Ligand SMILES: Nc1ncnc2c1ncn2[C@@H]1O[C@H](COP(=O)(O)OP(=O)(O)OP(=O)(O)O)[C@@H](O)[C@H]1O
């Protein structure tokens with residue numbers, strides 16, 4: 001991989017800054033509503049603590065002004081339950097109080113510092129050399145002996161705690177980072193035929209993935225669904241009706257043209273829905289493409305499409321999923337997601353990228369994937385063949 005990992009770090013007795021990504025959905029009471037990302041980092045934290053590290057853990061939660069912008073107190077409480085070592089919470093990130101909390105650590109102890117994004121610099125993006133001169137980095141770099149970046153899900157952000165600290169401190173990839181890079185950077189070694197299921201509502205992201213993997217010869221088949229599938233359906237010449245079209249153009253005015261370009265170049269590899277599901281009088285109603293247009297938005301693929309996609313997965317070597325096939329949050333429109341993702345889990349090798357995609361698997365109880373990425377945007381960047389700022393600085 002060409003990046004130093006925990007195997008290269010002499011941990012015992014050293015103070016290690018560890019960046020994790022435990023940015024999580026919160027409930028109405030402000031407490032954690034889902035702790036999947038905390039679970040993901042337990043391996044790295046536990047290993048460092050078992051090996052005698054003193055850990056200053058850094059993380060962000062939400063975005064300034066957003067509903068989920070919050071302190072990390074509940075995250076520390078939950079991590080305390082998940083780890084076999086003590087972890088305290090400090091309501092400061094790099095002030096004298098924070099630095100004192102770090103200096104007070106014994107081997108095998110951790111402190112979770114306050115949400116890095118309480119400080120405006122951490123919500124800006126900088127080239128690494130400039131990030132290295134920010135207050136956060138300037139004050140924390142002298143009090144840690146090493147830095148471990150395990151925050152794969154934030155690796156596409158060129159922010160001080162991601163790219164600045166590694167410019168000043170010996171730095172290593174944590175186990176989550178290592179595994180994510182290993183899997184998502186080496187897709188070209190996975191068994192064929194390689195089938196991508198691209199759905200969801202971020203149509204532009206799905207087009208980027210489709211274009212990149214088709215251009216690079218990585219994809220043998222692309223199964224389109226969700227709003228992305230609706231755009232491909234429109235691009236194939238079907239009048240999908242105004243509500244579905246409006247939903248697409250609201251997100252991306254040129255979506256249909258982009259889908260047309262992909263179909264004209266790679267049409268034989270791109271599967272388009274044969275039927276869709278809409279809501280009528282509160283019920284799910286399936287509509288074949290010969291019955292379109294309809295005056296309601298298509299919120300799921302229909303049963304024929306789901307069955308056809310399940311067939312493709314029967315013989316798939318690798319299944320790569322990004323974006324749920326329907327509005328899975330509503331049971332009526334979860335059918336496509338349940339069927340298609342359920343079949344994908346049986347492929348010889350299967351990879352899942354995308355926050356909502358992973359959430360759909362948890363909600364529908366679909367298991368058996370080889371790799372479920374912790375990252376949304378970061379996984380997408382790797383799937384489209386781009387380098388991640390966090391990884392570039394670890395390489396240097
Ligand atoms: N036909 C559809 N119409 C509208 N929304 C849809 C449709 N199909 C799926 N969705 C919605 O797409 C959303 C997820 O899409 P998205 O592209 O954001 O997935 P993701 O890439 O896994 O997530 P993220 O980018 O947040 O990591 C879900 O909330 C789902 O309800």
Ligand SMILES: O=C(O)[C@H](O)COP(=O)(O)O
Nearest residue numbers: 021023063153154376377
């Ligand atoms: O949830 C995520 O995708 C990461 O934690 C990054 O968060 P951000 O998109 O607010 O930078």
